[in-house]
Amino acid sequence: xxxxxxxxxxxxxxxxxxxxxxxxxxxxxxxxxxxxxxxxxxxxxxxxxxxxxxxxxxxxxxxxxxxxxxxxxxxxxxxxxxxxxxxxxxxxxxxxxxxxxxxxxxxxxxxxxxxxxxxxxxxxxxxxxxxxxxxxxxxxxxxxxxxxxxxxxxxxxxxxxxxxxxxxxxxxxxxxxxxxxxxxxxxxxxxxxxxxxxxxxxxxxxxxxxxxxxxxxxxxx
Amino acid sequence: xxxxxxxxxxxxxxxxxxxxxxxxxxxxxxxxxxxxxxxxxxxxxxxxxxxxxxxxxxxxxxxxxxxxxxxxxxxxxxxxxxxxxxxxxxxxxxxxxxxxxxxxxxxxxxxxxxxxxxxxxxxxxxxxxxxxxxxxxxxxxxxxxxxxxxxxxxxxxxxxxxxxxxxxxxxxxxxxxxxxxxxxxxxxxxxxxxxxxxxxxxxxxxxxxxxxxxxxxxxxxxxxxxxxxxxxxxxxxxxxxxxxxxxxxxxxxxxxxxxxxxxxxxxxxxxxxxxxxxxxxxxxxxxxxxxxxxxxxxxxxxxxxxxxxxxxxxxxxxxxxxxxxxxxxxxxxxxxxxxxxxxxxxxxxxxxxxxxxxxxxxxxxxx
Numbered sequence: 255x256x257x258x259x260x261x262x263x264x265x266x267x268x269x270x271x272x273x274x275x276x277x278x279x280x281x282x283x284x285x286x287x288x289x290x291x292x293x294x295x296x297x298x299x300x301x302x303x304x305x306x307x308x309x310x311x312x313x314x315x316x317x318x319x320x321x322x323x324x325x326x327x328x329x330x331x332x333x334x335x336x337x338x339x340x341x342x343x344x345x346x347x348x349x350x351x352x353x354x355x356x357x358x359x360x361x362x363x364x365x366x367x368x369x370x371x372x373x374x375x376x377x378x379x380x381x382x383x384x385x386x387x388x389x390x391x392x393x394x395x396x397x398x399x400x401x402x403x404x405x406x407x408x409x410x411x412x413x414x415x416x417x418x419x420x421x422x423x424x425x426x427x428x429x430x431x432x433x434x435x436x437x438x439x440x441x442x443x444x445x446x447x448x449x450x451x452x453x454x455x456x457x458x459x460x461x462x463x464x465x466x467x468x469x470x471x472x473x474x475x
Numbered sequence: 476x477x478x479x480x481x482x483x484x485x486x487x488x489x490x491x492x493x494x495x496x497x498x499x500x501x502x503x504x505x506x507x508x509x510x511x512x513x514x515x516x517x518x519x520x521x522x523x524x525x526x527x528x529x530x531x532x533x534x535x536x537x538x539x540x541x542x543x544x545x546x547x548x549x550x551x552x553x554x555x556x557x558x559x560x561x562x563x564x565x566x567x568x569x570x571x572x573x574x575x576x577x578x579x580x581x582x583x584x585x586x587x588x589x590x591x592x593x594x595x596x597x598x599x600x601x602x603x604x605x606x607x608x609x610x611x612x613x614x615x616x617x618x619x620x621x622x623x624x625x626x627x628x629x630x631x632x633x634x635x636x637x638x639x640x641x642x643x644x645x646x647x648x649x650x651x652x653x654x655x656x657x658x659x660x661x662x663x664x665x666x667x668x669x670x671x672x673x674x675x676x677x678x679x680x681x682x683x684x685x686x687x688x689x690x691x692x693x694x695x696x697x698x699x700x701x702x703x704x705x706x707x708x709x710x711x712x713x714x715x716x717x718x719x720x721x722x723x724x725x726x727x728x729x730x731x732x733x734x735x736x737x738x739x740x741x742x743x744x745x746x747x748x749x750x751x752x753x754x755x756x757x758x759x760x761x762x763x764x765x766x767x768x769x770x771x772x773x774x775x776x777x778x779x780x781x782x783x784x785x786x787x788x789x790x791x792x793x794x795x796x797x798x799x800x801x802x803x804x805x806x807x808x809x810x811x812x813x814x815x816x817x818x819x820x821x822x823x824x825x826x827x828x829x830x831x832x833x834x835x836x837x838x839x840x841x842x
Contacts, residue, residue: 300680304669311814349836356832384681388813396816400824407828411835419838460823474813475806 255346260358266332270324271362277317278369282377282394282472284310290381300384304473311470314370314394315401318466321366322405329359330413356410363402371395374472387473394472401465408462544568546583548607549627551614552591559621563589567624567631574628574652575763575771577635584608585634587627591615610634628653640778642785646692648752652759657809660753664805673749675699679802687798691758692748693783698733699749705732754805758786761801764810766790 264271285307292300333341333355341351374391383389412420433448457463540553542564549564567587571577586607591614612620612630620626632651636644655661668676668690678686689699700708709724709732723731748755763771766789774789787794804810 300669302669305666352832352836356835390814393814393816397814397820400816400821403828404824407831411831414835416838459819462823462827465820465824469808469811469814471814475803 256354256357259354260361262332263329263355263358263362267325267328267362270328271365274317274321274324274366275369277320278366278398279373281310281313281317282370282373282391285472286377286380292384292387293382295384300387304387304471307473308469308471311472314398314470315466317366317370318398318401319405321363321402322407322409325359325362326406326409327413329355329410334413352414356407359406359410360403363406364399367395367399367402370398377472381473383473387475389473391472394470397465397470404462404465545572546579547571547587547624547627547631548583548585549587549589551589551621554591555589555614555621563621563624563627565624567627570624570628570654571631574632574655574759575768576651576653576759576775577631578772581635581638582631585610585631587612587630589614589621589627608634623654625654639775642695642778642782643775645747646755646782648755648759650752650756652756655753655756655760657760660756661805661809663751664754664757667751667754668805673699673704674701676749682802684795684798684802687802688783688794690748691750691755691783691798691801693781693786693794693798695781702729702732705735709735757805758801761804762786762790762797765800765804766792 288303288306289295289299292303295303341348344351346354371391374394378389378391381389412423415423430449430452437448455461457467540551540555540557540560542549542551542560544561544564545568547564547568549560549567551560551563555563571582584607586609588609589612610630612626614620614626629650632653636647636651639647668680670676673690675686675689679690688694689697692699706724709721720731720735724735759771762774770786770789770791774785777785777789779785780788783794783798787797790797792800807813
């Protein structure tokens with residue numbers, strides 16, 4: 255049954271999947287468009303190149319977010335369009351169906367991940383690095399895979415959640431903002447900002463978005 | 476005084492008007508008289524109100540307000556306002572704590588008297604109530620200087636700098652690392668290192684610890700510049716070109732250039748070290764982060780040997796190890812490791828994905 259779900263999902267999401275794969279392949283290659291023969295290049299050239307590499311690296315978690323968004327929400331698009339009748343008519347428990355959808359979606363996520371891996375390998379092979387600078391194609395690809403998985407899971411869950419769950423999340427966000435406003439109105443000296451604390455917890459290990467933070471450069475010291 | 480004169484003139488003028496009105500218009504005498512008297516009273520009341528506000532402001536200016544945060548004490552003009560004053564002193568305490576350069580005992584022994592240009596006497600008088608050493612900070616010089624506590628932190632830092640030995644005073648960045656921030660100054664330090672202006676910077680970037688030591692100016696008497704670099708510095712920076720040695724250097728004399736560099740720090744165009752203030756500040760910050768507050772303060776209290784030797788001794792590592800640690804620390808944005816994908820990253824990611832999948836399987840739109 256997984257094959258059928260995957261095939262149906264591929265038919266629905268082939269365009270975004272291919273586009274994301276192209277982006278995944280292109281991003282690491284952007285780094286080396288500044289030149290590849292760096293072994294004896296002046297330090298200024300190496301510095302500019304390294305800076306460019308790090309700037310381009312910032313786009314990689316953004317791509318992971320885009321992969322998660324498009325494929326996570328797209329996974330449920332046919333079900334939403336058909337008012338979930340197809341899912342209800344299947345002789346499988348709901349949990350199994352959700353698992354099948356998740357597995358098929360995750361399989362499609364593998365396409366941009368593999369493309370990024372191949373792009374990174376090509377980029378690394380096309381440069382001669384000076385001393386003190388190293389390439390991290392494998393780590394970058396694995397980190398990208400993990401980031402894509404987390405983003406995909408988040409948007410997958412959001413897309414199938416009930417209105418009540420969506421309201422609960424929105425209420426939580428509103429509560430955080432409200433708490434900040436109350437603290438500001440009371441002028442409580444030394445009180446930490448609630449939204450800053452929440453953001454910190456989300457984006458620092460072991461927070462769910464920590465994988466998107468940190469360094470993402472293919473070439474680094 | 477001017478308001479008093481104004482009120483006398485105004486009331487006299489109105490009085491005269493009243494007299495004239497009485498003399499010239501006996502017919503509508505009562506109505507016009509009442510109108511003029513009402514105007515005179517209203518004017519006098521307005522002038523009295525203005526006088527009262529001005530008196531109150533002068534009184535408030537004399538009453539300086541004291542704010543404390545941690546070991547920091549600041550006296551501000553009362554006109555500054557409580558919330559701004561608290562933010563100022565708390566900001567100063569935060570910046571000083573973050574820099575970790577100045578011992579708390581030094582800070583606690585001083586009182587920062589922030590004054591506006593027109594209120595010096597009153598504030599100094601207020602500060603005399605406290606026995607501690609007073610340090611002045613002119614808040615009128617920069618109108619937005621009260622938005623954070625950097626001004627107070629800076630005057631305390633300059634005061635502390637004066638207590639250090641000449642070797643430190645020569646090497647320490649002018650701001651003593653106050654307000655040093657990885658996002659701004661850290662980026663500037665990396666940019667400076669990568670700019671490739673000097674050969675020692677390029678060596679350091681490439682991984683040479685010796686190059687980094689020269690770039691940071693850690694070794695006493697070391698010469699970090701090549702002749703061509705000295706000539707370029709002399710040519711591109713402002714200096715009085717009539718001075719013989721510099722002119723000779725520019726004219727092609729290598730010996731003159733070497734002499735200029737040997738006397739670096741004495742002749743304005745040549746900085747002591749290629750590393751600027753943000754970069755030297757980054758070494759202070761790295762020592763603190765990697766070896767603790769105690770290491771930095773012990774190094775600053777040390778007066779034996781070069782700056783590099785002092786920092787290494789206080790950190791209990793060799794000078795080369797310390798410099799290698801700093802290089803890695805600054806080039807990786809404050810010790811952030813290079814791109815990683817190990818178990819530490821994978822476990823939370825997979826767990827979160829699994830939790831979300833479980834949530835999606837247990838609740839949904841067709842349940």
